Amino acid sequence: MLASITDDPPILVCADLQVEYLTPGRRHVILDGEAATVRCLELLTLWRTNLWPVMHLKRIAQAAWFNPASRLTDWIAEAKPRPGEMTFEHPLPSAYSSSRFVDYMSNIRSVRCILVGFSLDETILATAVDGFHRSHRYQIVTDAVACRQPGTGDAAAYKQSVVNVIGNFATVHASAELIRTSGAIAV
Template sequence: MLASIQDDPPILVCADLQVEYLTPGRRHVILDGDAATLRGLELLALWRTNLWPVMHLKRIAQAAWFNPASKLTDWIVEAKPKPGEMTFEHPLPSAYSSARFVDYMSNIRNVRCVVIGFSLDETILATAVDGFHRSHRYQVVADAVACRQPGTGEAAAYKQSVVNVIGNFATIQSSAELIRASGAVAV
């Protein structure tokens, strides 16, 4: 089914676009974060230009490696939420661990979300699975998401494996396909 993006735009979900993931030397640094950030910012600009709905997710974990008082949990400057954009903080990997998020999503009649951002192997995966079980539709933009370097193995193969798993619960699409759709988005 095709829905007009102009008439009924999906929500752009910006997952964990925080400084922590791009700071060299940090345990959870994302090595290919620049490319994913660039694609994500292009989509964010498209949504903002057209005044389509944007939602920001921010992981506020209690683990020692993710200190909420640190400046490292701040938003990436270019992706910082603007007035009128929704923000949800979540303590566990899934955004559904936020009661406010659950309440908001349960009150939307036709839930369709396009997901960009970091923590592909945590927040994005967990949220897509939780959303799937609630009949919420998610699209993950494969070239606008990234995950941390795995302990062993190649990062690109690890990311592709995670994307393949998410494909069981969400639609996978590229940013070029999404932008090129020019008026229609597959849902």
């Protein structure tokens, strides 16, 4: 089923687009960060140009390895939320660990969100699963998501495994499948 994206655009949810994930030598650095960042910024630009709704998630954990006072938790400059864009900080992997996020999501009529960003194996996975259990519809854009390096094994296989798990709870698309030249979006 196709619907015009301009009639009822889904919310673009940018998850954890923070400097921490792109800083070389950091424990949580992601391998395909540059490619995922470019695609995230392209989608973010499309949403902003069309004045479609944008939401930003930022993980503020209390763990020793995640220092919220550090500049590493800052937004990537180009992805920094603009006035009018929603922002939610969450202490646990799921965005639903933010009571403000839960309140917002429970008060919108048609919950359709497109998740992009970093921490695929944490924030994106946990949010998609929590949303599924609340009957919220999420879509994941495979070329606009990234995750940290696994401790061992092939990073690409790890990412694909996480995407396969998320596919049980959300629709999975590549950006080319999601946005068609006609302006239609797969829903």
